[in-house]
Amino acid sequence: MIENRSSLSFWERQTYFEGVDLLIVGAGIVGLNAARAAQQLKPHWKILVVDRGRILPYGASTRNAGFACFGSMTELLDDLKNTSEKEVFDLVQKRWEGLQKLRAVLGDDNLGYEELGGYELFTPQEEEIWKDCLDKMDGFNQH
Ligand SMILES: Cc1cc2nc3c(=O)[nH]c(=O)nc-3n(C[C@H](O)[C@H](O)[C@H](O)COP(=O)(O)OP(=O)(O)OC[C@H]3O[C@@H](n4cnc5c(N)ncnc54)[C@H](O)[C@@H]3O)c2cc1C
Structure with a gap:
């Protein structure tokens, strides 16, 4: 999560945020797998995954019970x-x-x-x- 864009250095802005081909919002299991699948289809794409979490993704994927459920x-x-x-x-x-x-x-x-x-x-x-x-x-x- 970046609260203030102007706090980014030139290099950070250029490396992470410029020329992005695909932006994925959410670094949970769905977002990360989408990024992985897109990378396989388009290896030359620059794919950026962002998340509202400050350091870690802030969603269900890292907080669940860990069961391989397909429906009770x-x-x-x-x-x-x-x-x-x-x-x-x-x-x-x-x-x-x-x-x-x-x-x-x-x-x-x-x-x-x-x-x-x-x-x-x-x-x-x-x-x-x-x-x-x-x-x-x-x-x-x-x-
Ligand atoms: C308590 C609990 C127990 C569970 N137990 C199981 C289980 O045992 N087995 C199972 O198969 N499933 C379980 N689930 C369900 C499973 O965890 C979810 O279906 C799965 O993690 C969803 O993945 P996701 O990537 O769609 O969402 P998430 O993992 O929630 O990821 C979404 C991400 O998007 C980010 N985000 C949201 N809005 C924004 C925004 N505006 N800008 C930037 N980032 C944003 C969030 O921070 C988050 O990291 C459980 C869920 C819960 C809550």
């Missing part, structure tokens, strides 16, 4: 209330494919990737939704 049953059931089945499972597919890309780029060791399945906890008050999940689990796994 309750989350997907909730999505299905407002979205068609095709759209919901297309999105799951995209998340899954994105995860495979990320694994290929970074490597499982670097990610600390482990395949441990998925679990959801239900309180006694959530018995109805738990039963709904059990009913639909086979169908979801088919998808």
Whole structure:
């Protein structure tokens, strides 16, 4: 984050900010992967990634739980209330494919990737939704 442009030296302004071909706002997982993909497509481009964070990116990517999620049953059931089945499972597919890309780029060791399945906890008050999940689990796994 640069609060005062005039505080930049000639060299800083020229090196970092002049002749930029692509400006990406946000240095989270999406911004950085977009920069990486653009660099592969256009190796000669000067790509600048900026973030509102002063020193580190200030978003969800460095503050999340670290699970390789592609949608829990309750989350997907909730999505299905407002979205068609095709759209919901297309999105799951995209998340899954994105995860495979990320694994290929970074490597499982670097990610600390482990395949441990998925679990959801239900309180006694959530018995109805738990039963709904059990009913639909086979169908979801088919998808
Ligand atoms: C508490 C929590 C737990 C989560 N747990 C998981 C999990 O276990 N598994 C999982 O898959 N997902 C999880 N997620 C979701 C996941 O973290 C996000 O979907 C993902 O990080 C989004 O990435 P992003 O790059 O789109 O956004 P971000 O990582 O938020 O990046 C956006 C960046 O843009 C910057 N920015 C925003 N506005 C501006 C601006 N105007 N100018 C400059 N910079 C700007 C921000 O500072 C930020 O760095 C979790 C999210 C949260 C909040």
